[in-house]
Amino acid sequence: MKISQRIAHSRPLATTAMHGRVESMRHAGEEVIDFSIAISHFPAPAAVLDAVGAAVENVRTMPYTSVVGAFDVRERLCDKLARENGIDAGAAEVIVTNGAKQALYEALYAMSDPGDSVLIFKPHWPAYVATCQLLGLRPVLADLPEEVTPAFLAACEPARIVIINNPHNPTGKVYSRAELEAIRDWVQATGAQVIVDESYEHLSFGPAHTSFASLCDWRALGVVTIFSASQSYAMMGWRVGFALAPAPLVAAMQTLQGPITAAASHLSQVATAAAFNAGVQRHMLDDYRERRDMVVRRFADVPWIVMHSPDSGPYLWGDVRALTHDTVAFAEALIEEEKVAVMPGDALGVRGFIRIGYISDDVATLREGVRRVIAFGDRRAALQ
Numbered sequence: 001m002k003i004s005q006r007i008a009h010s011r012p013l014a015t016t017a018m019h020g021r022v023e024s025m026r027h028a029g030e031e032v033i034d035f036s037i038a039i040s041h042f043p044a045p046a047a048v049l050d051a052v053g054a055a056v057e058n059v060r061t062m063p064y065t066s067v068v069g070a071f072d073v074r075e076r077l078c079d080k081l082a083r084e085n086g087i088d089a090g091a092a093e094v095i096v097t098n099g100a101k102q103a104l105y106e107a108l109y110a111m112s113d114p115g116d117s118v119l120i121f122k123p124h125w126p127a128y129v130a131t132c133q134l135l136g137l138r139p140v141l142a143d144l145p146e147e148v149t150p151a152f153l154a155a156c157e158p159a160r161i162v163i164i165n166n167p168h169n170p171t172g173k174v175y176s177r178a179e180l181e182a183i184r185d186w187v188q189a190t191g192a193q194v195i196v197d198e199s200y201e202h203l204s205f206g207p208a209h210t211s212f213a214s215l216c217d218w219r220a221l222g223v224v225t226i227f228s229a230s231q232s233y234a235m236m237g238w239r240v241g242f243a244l245a246p247a248p249l250v251a252a253m254q255t256l257q258g259p260i261t262a263a264a265s266h267l268s269q270v271a272t273a274a275a276f277n278a279g280v281q282r283h284m285l286d287d288y289r290e291r292r293d294m295v296v297r298r299f300a301d302v303p304w305i306v307m308h309s310p311d312s313g314p315y316l317w318g319d320v321r322a323l324t325h326d327t328v329a330f331a332e333a334l335i336e337e338e339k340v341a342v343m344p345g346d347a348l349g350v351r352g353f354i355r356i357g358y359i360s361d362d363v364a365t366l367r368e369g370v371r372r373v374i375a376f377g378d379r380r381a382a383l384q
């Protein structure tokens with residue numbers, strides 16, 4: 001049986017692979033606490049559940065829509081972009097996708113040719129590098145600094161495309177307006193095209209999130225902005241997202257999407273329109289903030305980990321270099337000995353760090369998982 005060279009050289013995403021492993025262990029009767037990804041314990045916003053319920057009850061027929069999504073759904077997304085992001089766009093500049101991942105793949109496919117370079121700041125969401133690899137692109141990795149300055153950008157290796165993740169998984173960094181302006185000036189000067197992933201736009205605990213496209217002539221620069229309902233509206237399994245891009249790029253993405261999935265499912269499109277109209281989920285954010293503070297407090301006196309309090313997002317990014325740089329081995333031993341899954345920093349391009357998703361399950365489980373991580377690390381530290 002032939003497996004193509006293309007796919008034989010690729011690997012499943014580390015994040016989904018770890019989650020899959022947790023599911024198998026649970027299926028085998030083991031009780032595992034899963035911090036490896038962030039699956040919210042909240043349901044989708046009530047407006048989404050109501051809209052989908054009403055569509056099933058009352059509409060019943062669910063025809064194909066155009067590949068880019070139903071016109072009225074795209075118009076409502078344009079309203080959202082004007083209202084929340086300060087971006088003026090038309091329906092021909094929006095494509096509804098099965099989550100951010102599909103938008104990312106299609107954008108990279110449409111914007112590049114094999115061998116093109118893609119600048120990615122690390123730590124990075126694993127899908128950025130994995131998608132480049134699938135498409136035969138050349139990821140160029142650079143360490144994400146605390147502050148992105150013109151001097152930092154000038155020192156970066158030039159690339160055809162740069163991917164910005166704002167707010168950022170896993171550090172929680174929310175780019176300031178000045179940083180985004182520096183990136184804008186730099187891409188104007190270098191001719192690089194930009195993909196901005198704003199999937200965490202509503203998960204900031206303080207700093208204001210600014211859309212890159214609101215600060216530049218995104219049509220002229222060929223900027224693609226990606227949105228997802230997964231994290232901002234706790235809708236991971238719904239597979240709901242969309243991209244904003246200049247019309248020719250949307251047309252190219254449509255050409256790719258058509259033969260693969262055609263449009264996103266009709267019910268997902270109903271959910272898309274309702275979700276992106278739902279605004280910041282304050283109750284969810286308040287809950288996440290309390291959890292974040294509780295976990296950060298618990299780690300504060302632990303000598304082998306440095307855990308900063310993130311400005312946004314569902315993750316904590318812990319520096320365990322005082323204990324080990326081999327965080328794959330750390331994560332393996334942790335799941336074996338304590339039945340707790342974390343994401344090794346290696347999967348996000350940086351060794352010596354672990355990522356903890358803290359928004360799943362109940363608070364008692366979160367506390368217990370943190371207790372086990374600390375007990376595990378303490379044992380290792382005692383052996384050194």
Ligand code: PLP
Nearest residue numbers: 099100101125169199228230241
């Ligand atoms: N972008 C980043 C950086 C992420 O970490 C995630 C994970 O939830 C997403 C996007 C969402 O992807 P999707 O919409 O495919 O669930």
